[in-house]
Amino acid sequence: MATTAVPANQxxxxxxxxxxxxxxxxxxxxxxxxxxxLYLFSVTAFFFLGGFFAMLIRLELLTPEGDLMQADTYNKVxxxxxxxxxxxxxxxxxxxxxxxxxxxxxxxxxxxxFPRINLLSWYLYVAAGILFLHCMLxxxxxxxxxxxxxxxxxxxxxxxxxxxxxFIAGFSSIFTGLNFIVTIHRMRAPGLTWxxxxxxxWSTYATSLVMILGTPVIAITMVLVVAERLLHLGIxxxxxxxxxxxxxxxxxxxxxxxxxxxxxxxxGVISEIVPCFARKRVFGYNFVALSSVAxxxxxxxxxxxxxxxxxxxxxxxMVFSFLSFVVAIPSAxxxxxxxxxxxxxxxxxATPMLYAFGFIGLxxxxxxxxxxxxxxxxxxxxxxxxxxxxxFHYVMVGGVLMGYLGGLHFWWPKITGRMYPExxxxxxxxxxxxxxxxxxxxxxxxxxxxxxxxxxxYPPEFQVLNVLSTAGASVxxxxxxxxxxxxxxxxxxxxxxxxxPWHAAGLEWKTTSPxxxxxxxxxxxxxxxAYNYDEIPDRPLEVPVAQ
Amino acid sequence: xxxxxxxxxxxxxxxxxxHGPELVHQFSDVQQQKNAASxxxxxxxxxxxxxxxxxxxxxxxxxxxxxxxxxxxxxxLSIKMGAINTAVLIISSVTVVLAVKAAxxxxxxxxxxxxxxxxxxxxxxxxVKGFEYREKFEKHHVPGSTFSFTDKFxxxxxxxxxxxxxxxxxxxxxxxxxxxHALHMIIGCGLFTVLAILAWKGHYTPAYFxxxxxxxxxxxxxxxxxxxxxxxxxxxxxxx
Numbered sequence: 001m002a003t004t005a006v007p008a009n010q011x012x013x014x015x016x017x018x019x020x021x022x023x024x025x026x027x028x029x030x031x032x033x034x035x036x037x038l039y040l041f042s043v044t045a046f047f048f049l050g051g052f053f054a055m056l057i058r059l060e061l062l063t064p065e066g067d068l069m070q071a072d073t074y075n076k077v078x079x080x081x082x083x084x085x086x087x088x089x090x091x092x093x094x095x096x097x098x099x100x101x102x103x104x105x106x107x108x109x110x111x112x113x114f115p116r117i118n119l120l121s122w123y124l125y126v127a128a129g130i131l132f133l134h135c136m137l138x139x140x141x142x143x144x145x146x147x148x149x150x151x152x153x154x155x156x157x158x159x160x161x162x163x164x165x166x167f168i169a170g171f172s173s174i175f176t177g178l179n180f181i182v183t184i185h186r187m188r189a190p191g192l193t194w195x196x197x198x199x200x201x202w203s204t205y206a207t208s209l210v211m212i213l214g215t216p217v218i219a220i221t222m223v224l225v226v227a228e229r230l231l232h233l234g235i236x237x238x239x240x241x242x243x244x245x246x247x248x249x250x251x252x253x254x255x256x257x258x259x260x261x262x263x264x265x266x267x268g269v270i271s272e273i274v275p276c277f278a279r280k281r282v283f284g285y286n287f288v289a290l291s292s293v294a295x296x297x298x299x300x301x302x303x304x305x306x307x308x309x310x311x312x313x314x315x316x317x318m319v320f321s322f323l324s325f326v327v328a329i330p331s332a333x334x335x336x337x338x339x340x341x342x343x344x345x346x347x348x349x350a351t352p353m354l355y356a357f358g359f360i361g362l363x364x365x366x367x368x369x370x371x372x373x374x375x376x377x378x379x380x381x382x383x384x385x386x387x388x389x390x391x392f393h394y395v396m397v398g399g400v401l402m403g404y405l406g407g408l409h410f411w412w413p414k415i416t417g418r419m420y421p422e423x424x425x426x427x428x429x430x431x432x433x434x435x436x437x438x439x440x441x442x443x444x445x446x447x448x449x450x451x452x453x454x455x456x457x458y459p460p461e462f463q464v465l466n467v468l469s470t471a472g473a474s475v476x477x478x479x480x481x482x483x484x485x486x487x488x489x490x491x492x493x494x495x496x497x498x499x500x501p502w503h504a505a506g507l508e509w510k511t512t513s514p515x516x517x518x519x520x521x522x523x524x525x526x527x528x529x530a531y532n533y534d535e536i537p538d539r540p541l542e543v544p545v546a547q
Numbered sequence: 548x549x550x551x552x553x554x555x556x557x558x559x560x561x562x563x564x565x566h567g568p569e570l571v572h573q574f575s576d577v578q579q580q581k582n583a584a585s586x587x588x589x590x591x592x593x594x595x596x597x598x599x600x601x602x603x604x605x606x607x608x609x610x611x612x613x614x615x616x617x618x619x620x621x622x623x624l625s626i627k628m629g630a631i632n633t634a635v636l637i638i639s640s641v642t643v644v645l646a647v648k649a650a651x652x653x654x655x656x657x658x659x660x661x662x663x664x665x666x667x668x669x670x671x672x673x674x675v676k677g678f679e680y681r682e683k684f685e686k687h688h689v690p691g692s693t694f695s696f697t698d699k700f701x702x703x704x705x706x707x708x709x710x711x712x713x714x715x716x717x718x719x720x721x722x723x724x725x726x727x728h729a730l731h732m733i734i735g736c737g738l739f740t741v742l743a744i745l746a747w748k749g750h751y752t753p754a755y756f757x758x759x760x761x762x763x764x765x766x767x768x769x770x771x772x773x774x775x776x777x778x779x780x781x782x783x784x785x786x787x
Contacts, residue, residue: 109573110572110573111572111573112573113573113574113583113587114583114587115571115573174594178587178590178591178594179587181586181590182583182586182587182590183583185583185586186579186582186583186586187573187574187579187583212590212593212594212597213593213594213597214597215594215597216594216595216597216598216600216601217597217598217600217601219598220598220599220600220601220602220727221601223723223727224601224602224605224723227723231690231691231722232690232691232692233690233719233722233723234690234712234715234716234719235605235716235719235720235723240712240715240716241613241710241712241713241715241716242716243608243609243612246605246608249604250601250604250605253601518572523575
């Protein structure tokens, strides 16, 4: 193909990557694409840190006895696994990396509305990360990532620093969300009406709403916990007249919607991938778009389903149970619409599509077990067991991470201008899928049989399933390390991708790869509907491969 | 936006297209930039409301639970100082509005004057608040090991004794809520000092005074939060 080869003697076109090579030009950049890459490096580092703690957990649980570490150490290890993965990986991963990169491109803008605030978000993220690393090296924290009071006000581990780190990371997330909302409202290219927006933009918009409405509440909750420890206030401490359940309400008022901060952007990614590799307009565009907003709205009304055994009244438990069923409806709308998009589509199985299939299957399992857990009777039975662990890992890892890896492969040619090696990518997608199921499916059974979470020992009859789970985690680890290696390799040796290797719709594919600093040589004017695959020539059977 | 990077060999560095001093590169016109800044500020104010909302929620729950203790604690606050501060803040909101008007009309000295007066009013508020805090320390009404509370809730002459732990909770919330509010006031005073200096240097013209407008919105929000805090904290069960 003519677009795939650049004569060797010709200087490459000026783009955001070669426009300035100094360290300063990266650390003080206001270019959303460079900031996305800064996030890519820092979030990936935290992912491997969180993964390291996960491996420690799985190693300890290989045998029924507590032989690798003591109970106190184990408490700290699972706490830090949770905090790192939730606050430093899952929440920023898709919005801050992929969102930062593609949102301005998708709406045809030169940058986000507030580029300097965007850079500030990254610095806040890094500051929070460093503070948390400092907390970790000073003995860490052992409260669980949920910081439940009164233990978190009494624990002699490093709760203050961890709380402040989460407070600061929260502001990073608030500024990112604020930037996206303003950009989507004010900076769309001429002709790009709301009904022509890519669905990734819709889900980013819904995510941003949750970010700016929910995050301040966790911020003040963390401030109150820190104030309790430092100033001996008694707002959550029953010994001083306070109410620990109030903490749980405030905490979950953010932390339940936070799971939608994690999953919605990945759903947006899947909505981009499925139409592209089925060569079809997405089925029921309006429903998919509005279901994102519905998830964001209903997501705020279900938090107390985390409190069914905490002593809330039966009537409020019934209301929250009902509302939790309701939030399953817009999630199901998405699953059905993606499936309907596949129907009679011209499907090809490139790596992004494999991850999309993985997402649809695993998220369905994660979501349906969520409906089971929203049922009060079942929830009381399996509260604090591995059933809950397996459920939210199916959503968080099976959902969010699948969406992230799918999106990263999908936009990699745009980000770097190079193709990743397809065969290796398919192999690692297989490792991820098999490893994931092997790790977490046994945990459903373990939980149903009654194995509690957060213990470093367990009765010997649970060992077989735990060994399976640990074996799966090892396979999963390979599945995560492989992309690291071959994507770095592709930076130098990958085939030149061309502007639009997937023949995808969407404005981000109409500029060059990698895009110029200001994204488009001319501001695009949009005259077509989203996902007009019936008007786009089919993509070639072969994607470019390395010479 | 300053975006100049060193030129490397054959690679020509892309400069953002030339435009007026007030228009940054990512926007296509001044109106779009202004609308974006204004929407951004409103969204930020929404996050502030959610931030304070957590504390208001805790306040509401404990006030319902421990009403007598909250009323007794409230009666120990200085209604006079609270009222003076309320008046100070309302006047400062007026001066902010006048500052925005002056900026719109391009009256530089008047603008600087109103900004300075606003800062002074903000500082007045903080000084009065400081005196109030000192009184709390003297009366051992600061939560912690030295806390003691022996006062009763006086309901139109009828006296009710209250649990001192519950009263301590009232003062915990009092300090956290007014403390967070005071922190926002300090930030606001800093912000307006910077604006006053920039306005003195002639940064703002009738065509471009968005920072004045948006900082004004922030100042109003901080005022409104106080207007809620005052009755909630100072005026519980004051019929007489």
